[in-house]
Amino acid sequence: GQNIDQPTEMTATEGAIVQINCTYQTSGFNGLFWYQQHAGEAPTFLSYNVLDGLEEKGRFSSFLSRSKGYSYLLLKELQMKDSASYLCAVMDSNYQLIWGAGTKLIIKP
Amino acid sequence: TAGITQAPTSQILAAGRSMTLRCTQDMRHNAMYWYRQDLGLGLRLIHYSNTAGTTGKGEVPDGYSVSRANTDDFPLTLASAVPSQTSVYFCASSEQGANSPLHFGNGTRLTVT
Numbered sequence: 001g002q003n004i005d006q007p008t009e010m011t012a013t014e015g016a017i018v019q020i021n022c023t024y025q026t027s028g029f030n031g032l033f034w035y036q037q038h039a040g041e042a043p044t045f046l047s048y049n050v051l052d053g054l055e056e057k058g059r060f061s062s063f064l065s066r067s068k069g070y071s072y073l074l075l076k077e078l079q080m081k082d083s084a085s086y087l088c089a090v091m092d093s094n095y096q097l098i099w100g101a102g103t104k105l106i107i108k109p
Numbered sequence: 110t111a112g113i114t115q116a117p118t119s120q121i122l123a124a125g126r127s128m129t130l131r132c133t134q135d136m137r138h139n140a141m142y143w144y145r146q147d148l149g150l151g152l153r154l155i156h157y158s159n160t161a162g163t164t165g166k167g168e169v170p171d172g173y174s175v176s177r178a179n180t181d182d183f184p185l186t187l188a189s190a191v192p193s194q195t196s197v198y199f200c201a202s203s204e205q206g207a208n209s210p211l212h213f214g215n216g217t218r219l220t221v222t
């Protein structure tokens with residue numbers, strides 16, 4: 001079966017750095033997405049990786065290793081507004097998105 | 110502001126009743142999707158439409174139906190609601206292409222009693 005694994009919850013301190021990991025086992029691979037979802041709101045797109053390596057976008061970076069079935073989202077200079085759930089999703093060989101359950105990130109002052 | 114509009118925001122529905130969740134987008138995206146989100150689970154695809162006039166079944170289609178009469182609208186109908194359909198429902202759209210991100214509506218919180 002197809003599976004996406006993410007930690008259920010993480011806690012970090014304002015101003016610090018946090019890394020949210022995502023491992024996947026899917027039927028083929030056509031890209032990996034990260035979304036942010038604040039409580040009670042819709043998911044919003046953060047990043048897309050299809051090739052190995054690091055993609056940097058401001059305070060957020062996303063890394064992909066296709067051989068290891070692994071990605072991480074790196075958040076720097078954490079702000080209170082970064083408290084949210086972070087969803088990892090992989091597009092399989094049929095171009096269907098497989099979603100992880102999400103990682104709830106709690107930022108403490 | 111361009112985007113996706115869902116209605117209603119929330120609803121309490123008696124088991125056995127029918128209901129249509131509405132979804133409209135003004136971005137002229139060809140692809141549209143309906144997901145449900147339940148605590149502890151990833152988003153699960155109910156139905157999708159790659160273009161107006163076509164629809165397809167997702168991971169959890171039973172008990173739901175959709176139509177796509179035009180590009181903008183993609184309603185989701187529950188013919189006879191059951192308590193297991195209590196969930197938050199998100200409509201989404203995207204441009205064609207594997208790297209196109211999804212744009213989500215604000216969701217409909219449905220409680221079936």
